[in-house]
């Protein structure tokens with residue numbers, strides 16, 4: 001088990017409580033993110049299943065995460081509020097066991113701050129999402145502002161130690177490195193230039 005997996009296992013029991021203060025903002029962003037999910041949908045890094053209540057009913061959902069303890073909490077929520085056509089699998093986003101072009105939609109929220117090799121994880125998303133399928137991401141990234149960006153770089157080791165999450169990831173640049181077409185990436189700032197809603201058409 002790698003270091004980041006272990007950190008999410010360690011924080012799993014407290015994750016929803018620690019995130020609660022931000023959830024009033026995130027719940028409206030999750031609604032916006034997931035209203036576009038359709039068909040066979042993969043959520044990468046499903047964590048404690050915070051997005052579950054926001055999926056349209058007809059979505060056939062597969063959720064993956066590499067932390068068994070985070071998954072335990074998602075499964076508990078699913079036992080309490082069952083959802084048809086839903087399966088949760090422990091899997092590494094960097095080495096997905098799905099065939100090419102399996103999914104119509106791929107979703108991530110607050111995941112590419114912590115995937116150890118982000119470019120490899122994004123390449124895998126591009127591979128398992130079908131041609132012209134959708135990739136929907138709600139992600140926080142490093143600010144472009146000189147001072148804020150520098151501060152984020154300096155304090156980054158703290159959230160990495162506690163959570164396994166980086167606050168200075170350059171996710172747009174990583175998408176380009178992973179081979180997504182810049183002309184098909186739509187980015188909207190939700191909170192300053194740090195929290196972003198990213199919608200991609202996967203032209204392959």
Ligand SMILES: C[S@@+](CC[C@H](N)C(=O)[O-])C[C@H]1O[C@@H](n2cnc3c(N)ncnc32)[C@H](O)[C@@H]1O
Nearest residue numbers: 008045046047050065066067070092093109115
């Ligand atoms: C900050 S949490 C976000 C959870 C959830 N998406 C949300 O919106 O609350 C990040 C999640 O990504 C998972 N994760 C990070 N890297 C991963 C990888 N390579 N493969 C699978 N899951 C990963 C972690 O285990 C954790 O559950």
